[in-house]
Amino acid sequence: MNKKKSKKIPWKKRAIRLILFPVLILMVYGFLFTVMPEKAIAAFKSSGRIFLNIIIPLGFVFILLVVFNLFLNPAHIVKFFGKKSGIKGIMLSSAAGIISMGPVYAWYPLLRELREKGAANSLMAIFINSRAVKPFLLPVMISYFGLRYVIVLTVVTMTGTIVAGYITGVLSRD
Amino acid sequence: MKIAVSAEGPYLESEVGQRFGTSKYFVIVDKETMSFESMPNPGASSASGSGVQAIVLVIGKKVDTVLTGYCSPTAMGHLTKNGIKIVTGVDGNVYEAVAKYKKSELKNITEVGHKPDSWTGENNRTALAGAFKSSVRQFVNLLPTLAGVVLLIGLLNALMSKELLSLVFSGDAVFDTIWGACFGSIFAGNPVNSYVIGGELLEYGVSLFAVTAVIVAWVTVGLVQIPAEISALGRKFAVVRNIVSFFMAIAVAGVTVLVFNFIRW
Numbered sequence: 001m002n003k004k005k006s007k008k009i010p011w012k013k014r015a016i017r018l019i020l021f022p023v024l025i026l027m028v029y030g031f032l033f034t035v036m037p038e039k040a041i042a043a044f045k046s047s048g049r050i051f052l053n054i055i056i057p058l059g060f061v062f063i064l065l066v067v068f069n070l071f072l073n074p075a076h077i078v079k080f081f082g083k084k085s086g087i088k089g090i091m092l093s094s095a096a097g098i099i100s101m102g103p104v105y106a107w108y109p110l111l112r113e114l115r116e117k118g119a120a121n122s123l124m125a126i127f128i129n130s131r132a133v134k135p136f137l138l139p140v141m142i143s144y145f146g147l148r149y150v151i152v153l154t155v156v157t158m159t160g161t162i163v164a165g166y167i168t169g170v171l172s173r174d
Numbered sequence: 175m176k177i178a179v180s181a182e183g184p185y186l187e188s189e190v191g192q193r194f195g196t197s198k199y200f201v202i203v204d205k206e207t208m209s210f211e212s213m214p215n216p217g218a219s220s221a222s223g224s225g226v227q228a229i230v231l232v233i234g235k236k237v238d239t240v241l242t243g244y245c246s247p248t249a250m251g252h253l254t255k256n257g258i259k260i261v262t263g264v265d266g267n268v269y270e271a272v273a274k275y276k277k278s279e280l281k282n283i284t285e286v287g288h289k290p291d292s293w294t295g296e297n298n299r300t301a302l303a304g305a306f307k308s309s310v311r312q313f314v315n316l317l318p319t320l321a322g323v324v325l326l327i328g329l330l331n332a333l334m335s336k337e338l339l340s341l342v343f344s345g346d347a348v349f350d351t352i353w354g355a356c357f358g359s360i361f362a363g364n365p366v367n368s369y370v371i372g373g374e375l376l377e378y379g380v381s382l383f384a385v386t387a388v389i390v391a392w393v394t395v396g397l398v399q400i401p402a403e404i405s406a407l408g409r410k411f412a413v414v415r416n417i418v419s420f421f422m423a424i425a426v427a428g429v430t431v432l433v434f435n436f437i438r439w
Binding site for chain 2: 018019021022024025026028029032039040042043044045046047048050051053054061062065066067069070101102103104105106108109110111112113114115121124125128129131132134137140141144145148149152153156157160161163164167168171172
């Protein structure tokens with residue numbers, strides 16, 4: 001049925017892909033250093049300042065990651081999708097989106113499965129959009145924008161994703 | 175009755191996969207008719223969450239039994255809790271494995287309702303070690319790009335003037351918010367990058383409206399990912415969802431900042 005080839009990417013290739021972007025930027029730095037050394041140093045200092053700003057929140061992010069990995073996993077998320085009726089379905093797909101981790105494309109196969117089984121488009125959209133709320137990244141967000149902003153944004157985003165999910169469901173109906 | 179066999183290939187002749195979580199495929203065989211379908215295991219290729227994705231897939235397919243070489247106690251716990259019987263120590267090809275199972279020749283069967291002894295110290299340690307390991311992996315996956323973004327912002331800080339940025343973000347709340355949503359729509363990836371970029375934009379005096387739109391659109395709208403979304407969920411759904419989400423990002427930005435300013439007093 002599903003003949004899509006499994007794309008097993010060897011870790012070496014993956015590692016190269018991961019560091020490609022920072023390495024490219026470092027090359028720009030190298031180039032800049034030969035042309036305008038004082039600008040390159042200023043840029044480096046500025047990056048250092050940003051690193052210092054996020055290093056402590058990132059520490060908290062790691063701790064939260066461990067906690068989330070320990071207590072939540074995608075098997076729970078399937079359960080959330082199991083019952084999908086009315087308000088309950090909306091709340092559950094929203095919650096599933098919030099606690100789902102990893103890149104969104106890792107979730108596409110599951111979403112396709114659910115859709116083939118008749119899960120509503122609106123719930124799929126709510127799930128994808130709810131991923132904008134990232135509990136484990138809250139430390140970084142709070143350190144940049146403050147707690148009050150983060151609370152307001154989280155509440156408004158959750159409401160917005162439900163509205164957007166509903167509209168998506170209506171407009172994409174076959 | 176459906177039997178999922180972890181396999182190295184998509185056919186009945188493929189070898190049985192020796193690890194449940196990381197086998198390349200699952201061949202799902204109907205015990206009575208021997209008709210089958212095969213699914214690639216999303217966990218085999220993804221950097222994160224392997225094992226768990228296999229669990230999700232198998233539970234989603236409503237199979238009754240899993241045949242595999244080895245299955246971790248955690249995975250076993252989730253599967254049996256969801257009413258799936260697990261047979262380990264299976265080898266040979268998929269067809270032979272199912273045939274043996276039908277003749278009750280397979281021995282290592284974990285029945286439904288089996289509870290892994292999750293409260294023993296040893297299993298707690300294993301669970302913690304597992305969580306720690308996947309956290310390290312997720313963290314390591316996030317760091318290089320974040321480092322690149324930070325270095326890039328450093329460059330822009332040194333080279334770009336406020337005047338240059340104000341060519342794009344003019345200070346007009348409505349236009350800036352739309353620009354922010356566009357900017358966030360193009361990029362995708364870990365949202366932590368959007369926070370760092372947003373924080374820097376704020377320091378440059380870009381409005382909170384625009385920065386919020388960047389942050390929301392970063393995750394909800396993904397031009398880069400649209401092809402993948404189309405192939406998984408269909409063109410109509412993907413296009414409609416992204417367009418609606420673009421406008422949602424703008425609306426969320428507006429409401430968030432208005433509420434934020436309102437509750438200041």
